[in-house]
Amino acid sequence: MYYWNDLTSVPNGFGPSVVTIGNFDGVHIGHQRVLQQLVAAAESHHAAAVVVSFEPHPAKVHRPDQAPELIMGLEDRIETLATTGIQALLMMHYTLELAANTPEDFVTKVFVNALNARAVVVGHDVRFGRDNSGDLGTMRELGQKLGFEVIVIDDFGASPTDPTEADGDRRCSSTWVREALEDGDVATAARILGRPHRMRGEVVHGAARGRELGYPTANLSPASGGYIPADGIYAGWLVDEAGTRWPAAISVGSNPTFEGVSRQVEAHVIDRPQEDVSDFDLYGQTIIVEFAQRLRGMVAYTGPEALIAQMRLDVEETREVLSTEQRLSR
Missing domain, CATH: 3.40.50.620 (HUPs)
Incomplete structure (x- = not known):
């Protein structure tokens, strides 16, 4: 082109x-x-x-x-x-x-x-x-x-429950996509877009709190491109500069369990081979984060132990959601 x-x-x-x-x-x-x-x-x-x-x-x-x-x-x-x-x-x-x-x-x-x-x-x-x-x-x-x-x-009319159906009564529009993302409904946004919603940006240093809790994350720069969906935890994917698509649990928000945290988008890659974990350095890379499904809203927990327990559940649910998505796409 x-x-x-x-x-x-x-x-x-x-x-x-x-x-x-x-x-x-x-x-x-x-x-x-x-x-x-x-x-x-x-x-x-x-x-x-x-x-x-x-x-x-x-x-x-x-x-x-x-x-x-x-x-x-x-x-x-x-x-x-x-x-x-x-x-x-x-x-x-x-x-x-x-x-x-x-x-x-x-x-x-x-x-x-x-x-x-x-x-x-x-x-x-x-x-x-x-x-x-x-x-x-x-x-x-x-x-x-x-x-x-x-x-x-x-105009291409579509059904709110299945935007790929051409006989619906709502006009396919960018406004509709924004409304879905504002509600955190990334699954509907993906149906209207014909692919998962994505953000693209540079990985920057954060507070390293995820690493301290045992769940290191890649933090997107505030200057990243793409509409930020509603605060919450999402199952999705991280695509690195080499084009490798990694399953990831994605957090959007300020993490209310801790004070003084600004709103951010961060992705924790799951299921990497154990021997590769230590050298998985994405700082300075421009990556893509794709959103598949919202798992829950953002919640303030009583302390790090409760948060770690919830993060463990989030990773398990992410694994299940993405495994189901891959089976259905075959």
Whole structure:
């Protein structure tokens, strides 16, 4: 996949292309449906499938105090979009200057002049250009004027109990994913996303309290990318820089058993070979933490002994949950 972060990076004479536009935060199954149709349309036009997206999220520029917390960091968004079959991603730096373009100016500069679009794939609710003044009708008018086809994609409705069912009455959306994560319902989030929710970040030094208790953890940097789910204990996975996927019990929160602990995400890898435990040093590595299922909320215990006993139970439950997940995926 070609990746460009500016219009000037697009090669002269690129195209023809079929283009879609959006933030694609989460690249959930609704997004995936759009991208499948984008790729199919590009094949029928003998053209390249291109996604135009923005960084930062437009809301962070226009309404920073109301901007949604992003489901995934930029690196994960690029990596995930690259698996969808598209040929190119134009990640435009979103500024007030860019937002000031009229709908026609934006479409002419980006879709026509830079990408040589033969078709544009959009949803019924598409908005673009200055003050979001461009809509589907505007896009169709511009298509007729500037010489590209407009392909309209219907919303992908899904069932709250099974988001993969296409006959549900709730629109698949990034908002739905955020609501599930805010509730700690990472299993529902995974169904909407089509894969486990993940965070990515550098392993940093913490208070080493987990090591003292016999359960050493990899602590994610506060600057890590990805939506932090509700406080609690989760079964999941840790993926190291070598790509090895380790089963892990994950803690999100401030650990109320101890005072003065800030909110953090930390993962305890389970079932490593005993001879490897002592040299399992992840400090400074950029790792991925994937969430499979929430086990319980965060609880303040009477002391370290009670906490250690609960952690032992958490590890056993993590092992059971992940073992069941692996059996079902075969």
